[in-house]
Amino acid sequence: MKLGEIIQPLILKQVIGDAGTEIQDIKIDSRQVGPGDLFIALKGHHVDGHRFVEKAIAQGAAAVMVEKPVSADIPVVVVPDTRKAMAVVAATFYRHPTKELKVIGVTGTNGKTTTTHLIQRIFNDQDKKTGLIGTISMKIGDREYKVNNTTPEVTDLQKSFRMMLDEGCQYAAIEVSSHALSMGRTRGCEFQIAVFTNLTQDHLDYHETMEKYRDAKGLLFSQLGTRYADDPKQHQVAILNADDPVSGYYAQLTSAQVITYGIDCDADVRAENIRITASGTQFTLRSFRGSIEIHLQLVGKFNIYNALAAASAALVEGVSLENIKASLEAVPGVNGRFERVQAGQPYTVLVDYSHTPDSLENALTTIREFAQGRVICVVGCGGDRDRTKRPIMAQIAEKYSDLTVLTSDNPRTEPPEAILAEMVEGIKHVDPGRYVTIVDRKEAIDYAIRQAEENDVILIAGKGHETYQEINGVRYDFDDRLIAKEAIQARQSEG
Numbered sequence: 001m002k003l004g005e006i007i008q009p010l011i012l013k014q015v016i017g018d019a020g021t022e023i024q025d026i027k028i029d030s031r032q033v034g035p036g037d038l039f040i041a042l043k044g045h046h047v048d049g050h051r052f053v054e055k056a057i058a059q060g061a062a063a064v065m066v067e068k069p070v071s072a073d074i075p076v077v078v079v080p081d082t083r084k085a086m087a088v089v090a091a092t093f094y095r096h097p098t099k100e101l102k103v104i105g106v107t108g109t110n111g112k113t114t115t116t117h118l119i120q121r122i123f124n125d126q127d128k129k130t131g132l133i134g135t136i137s138m139k140i141g142d143r144e145y146k147v148n149n150t151t152p153e154v155t156d157l158q159k160s161f162r163m164m165l166d167e168g169c170q171y172a173a174i175e176v177s178s179h180a181l182s183m184g185r186t187r188g189c190e191f192q193i194a195v196f197t198n199l200t201q202d203h204l205d206y207h208e209t210m211e212k213y214r215d216a217k218g219l220l221f222s223q224l225g226t227r228y229a230d231d232p233k234q235h236q237v238a239i240l241n242a243d244d245p246v247s248g249y250y251a252q253l254t255s256a257q258v259i260t261y262g263i264d265c266d267a268d269v270r271a272e273n274i275r276i277t278a279s280g281t282q283f284t285l286r287s288f289r290g291s292i293e294i295h296l297q298l299v300g301k302f303n304i305y306n307a308l309a310a311a312s313a314a315l316v317e318g319v320s321l322e323n324i325k326a327s328l329e330a331v332p333g334v335n336g337r338f339e340r341v342q343a344g345q346p347y348t349v350l351v352d353y354s355h356t357p358d359s360l361e362n363a364l365t366t367i368r369e370f371a372q373g374r375v376i377c378v379v380g381c382g383g384d385r386d387r388t389k390r391p392i393m394a395q396i397a398e399k400y401s402d403l404t405v406l407t408s409d410n411p412r413t414e415p416p417e418a419i420l421a422e423m424v425e426g427i428k429h430v431d432p433g434r435y436v437t438i439v440d441r442k443e444a445i446d447y448a449i450r451q452a453e454e455n456d457v458i459l460i461a462g463k464g465h466e467t468y469q470e471i472n473g474v475r476y477d478f479d480d481r482l483i484a485k486e487a488i489q490a491r492q493s494e495g
């Protein structure tokens with residue numbers, strides 16, 4: 001596409017050079033620029049992308065978009081705000097994919113990955129081909145792509161939507177993080193359905209207060225609902241968790257129709273007669289389209305919320321209760337979420353991505369419901385992330401476990417000992433026999449496994465599907481599931 005066409009919708013712009021220049025792709029990282037690309041310079045949290053204009057040109061950029069004029073022998077487009085302009089040009093360049101693709105966005109502190117997987121499963125089973133974007137990866141059909149962020153930058157997002165359409169997708173189920181909403185990564189994306197899971201503490205390093213965090217997530221709902229078509233299937237819908245007090249606020253923010261789901265409060269889609277066991281969850285789903293009995297393989301009350309949210313989205317799109325049931329029941333689990341590590345041991349080992357106070361509490365209270373022996377929890381808190389959750393997570397671990405093993409979880413640029421000290425601050429008054437701190441995560445897992453007796457349950461929390469431990473900018477291979485399996489086998493071979 002020609003540069004002039006791509007920037008045509010921008011009102012404030014100054015073009016220095018030939019607007020007829022052909023553009024191959026749009027890049028925001030000079031390290032990824034190739035011949036023919038438009039490089040957009042963004043002011044980041046660490047560096048100003050304008051510093052890399054020369055490098056982008058050296059790598060073959062055909063044009064650059066900047067906020068401050070630069071001297072270059074290729075076309076330069078000067079705009080007041082490159083981040084805002086980027087959203088406009090990306091949507092234009094990829095030919096407004098979300099006008100055709102029905103995008104279902106899921107936001108909330110916990111449950112986004114699980115809910116998007118359930119949505120994708122239900123819709124794919126209906127031959128409504130559905131792409132997925134989120135924390136674990138991007139999936140289109142049988143192909144899986146690596147992602148750097150839960151919600152990618154606007155350029156990657158629009159490109160991914162176009163790829164999905166090219167692959168025959170009708171829907172996309174995407175996780176929408178609060179960071180993405182506040183940085184405008186979803187600008188220009190028309191959502192068909194927006195789902196809210198829950199709001200509890202996380203990311204206060206970035207958002208500073210719970211109100212600002214709530215409002216960042218609220219953008220998904222305030223930006224929804226201006227489309228009212230003759231065909232009800234084109235209507236935008238907000239799906240809100242009736243049991244979360246913030247939902248009332250989001251209901252007011254949105255112009256879209258609202259569908260509620262829940263367990264405790266009255267809701268349009270509700271779970272009743274709940275039975276939770278170690279191997280699954282059963283409930284009656286009551287909805288505006290009738291009732292049905294559901295037997296999930298997923299464990300824990302929190303997964304009923306995820307299933308209700310996914311079922312609500314499917315009901316809105318006309319999927320029958322019977323088909324929703326069949327798909328939900330067929331899901332064996334989600335990678336790294338309550339995943340069992342099995343090596344023939346007489347105790348249970350679970351790896352779970354609980355890295356927030358609420359998710360840790362949910363995981364541990366769920367385990368408490370079925371554990372016949374002691375509960376042992378291995379947990380750490382990430383570096384360069386919300387520091388205020390550290391003592392709280394230690395308190396929760398100690399409260400619900402018989403033994404807590406505090407350890408490291410992606411210390412990033414912080415000293416792991418300092419993170420652990422902040423966790424210990426939360427439980428410094430408890431009996432010292434109830435917890436240990438072991439900086440090295442492998443050693444911590446080994447220790448927990450060696451403490452386990454018959455019928456005990458070990459929860460290894462925080463990293464779930466992750467296959468690395470990030471220390472000082474380097475990602476070392478590390479998979480809780482493999483490390484735990486090796487530790488179990490080592491103990492078994494010692495007899």
Ligand SMILES: CC(=O)N[C@H]1[C@@H](OP(=O)(O)OP(=O)(O)OC[C@H]2O[C@@H](n3ccc(=O)[nH]c3=O)[C@H](O)[C@@H]2O)O[C@H](CO)[C@@H](O)[C@@H]1O[C@H](C)C(=O)N[C@@H](C)C(=O)N[C@H](CCC(=O)O)C(=O)O
Pocket residue numbers: 028029030031041042043044045046047048049052148149150151152153177178179180
């Ligand atoms: C705080 C934050 O969100 N940062 C995001 C931001 O990076 P940044 O602002 O630090 O970028 P920067 O390093 O200052 O660079 C500025 C610009 O210069 C460019 N650059 C930089 C170096 C270079 O050599 N050449 C070059 O062109 C960069 O590509 C960028 O465009 O923009 C990048 C590109 O979109 C993101 O990948 C990056 O996410 C980082 C990796 C991150 O860790 N983000 C987390 C906090 C995050 O967003 N998490 C949420 C999930 C949270 C949850 O729900 O649990 C997510 O959606 O992933």
Ligand SMILES: Nc1ncnc2c1ncn2[C@@H]1O[C@H](COP(=O)(O)OP(=O)(O)OP(=O)(O)O)[C@@H](O)[C@H]1O
Pocket residue numbers: 108109110111112113114115135150175197198302303305306336337338352353354355358359360362363464
């Ligand atoms: N609906 C829920 N409510 C509370 N906790 C949940 C819920 N669903 C899952 N969890 C817990 O949170 C953990 C993370 O779940 P999931 O990956 O689905 O959330 P997420 O919102 O995608 O997280 P992230 O913000 O890291 O992307 C799970 O391992 C589980 O312990």
Ligand SMILES: N[C@H](CCC[C@H](N)C(=O)O)C(=O)O
Pocket residue numbers: 150355381382383385409410462463466
């Ligand atoms: N999306 C979350 C993931 C946290 C995962 C945990 N293992 C950690 O590193 O803190 C974040 O970036 O805060």
Ligand SMILES: [Mg+2]
Pocket residue numbers: 112113114134135136150175
């Ligand atoms: Mg996720």
